[in-house]
Amino acid sequence: MPSPRDLASPLGRARMFFAMLSASKLRAPLGRILAGDGAPERPDVHEPLSRIDWLGPDGEVDAAALREITEVLGVMRSSEAILEVGRLDGIPVKTEDSREVSARIVRIVFERVGADRVLTEGELNAAIAMFAADVALVRRDAVDARVLTRSADGASYRLAPPA
Template sequence: MALSSDLDGALARARMLFAMLAAPTLRAGLGARLTGSAVDEDPGVRGPLSALDWLDAEGRIDLDTVRATAESLGFLRSDQVLLEVGRLEELPVDIEESREVSCRIVRTVFERVGPGRRLGEPELNAALAMFTANVPVVRRDAVDAGVLARTADGGSYWLAADQ
């Protein structure tokens, strides 16, 4: 169906649009451009607005791009998105951000296999590998954060809340 690059582009457009809507001068500039009254735009507004690949300087909208973006964003909310979006190849460099992502991955795994289950290390590794290329770091981050508990020998893992 949709390709990951289409999804990346749709997310980039949505993030950019919402960031502009959050800034009063950019919001006003966007409104002026959309209504065709953006003749004397401030360079600080014109620059960011020029990054919108679906809106030209005269206020004309590329409807094909807008429709494709809307379709991709809708796809992201479907259950089919798991078949398109790949796993994380890299974790954030920041330790706290890495732990946050790792814990979310572990919680997602246990939501799917059942929160009360205990998983052997090979079983847990296989489940984590569906989400990340860096299985040992995710497992260790989740243990260090107290989200994932394990036996002393590391042979069995479970959500810490389920002890």
């Protein structure tokens, strides 16, 4: 199984392929390449399609690369995904994006420990640390976003009731 560092490349390949499928001007030429009819000559179509590194202009595919992409997509859809993905080293800079990411992390924590649990700051920090390096930022963002409530003394936290 690929290490966390190896997930980005296969996921990027899959994302690129589906992005190309979503572009109407690339769909038919891509189909022709896959059918073995050769690469298109128009530069505005040839150039993007040439970036698919697992697909040759003659329709030959790198089967090992496709197996890796398929395996990684399967892992990312499984309950094992959390074991394969490294924690976030950075949180988005924009406040609304940061709060959104932090809120999602905290919701996942409480999905796992129980939505009705009250956690000490240490327990919450340990749980958040599994997802993000900047524990204090995630905790503060989640409080500011009203996803977490904090006791008056700051010693305990609970998931806020849905708005």
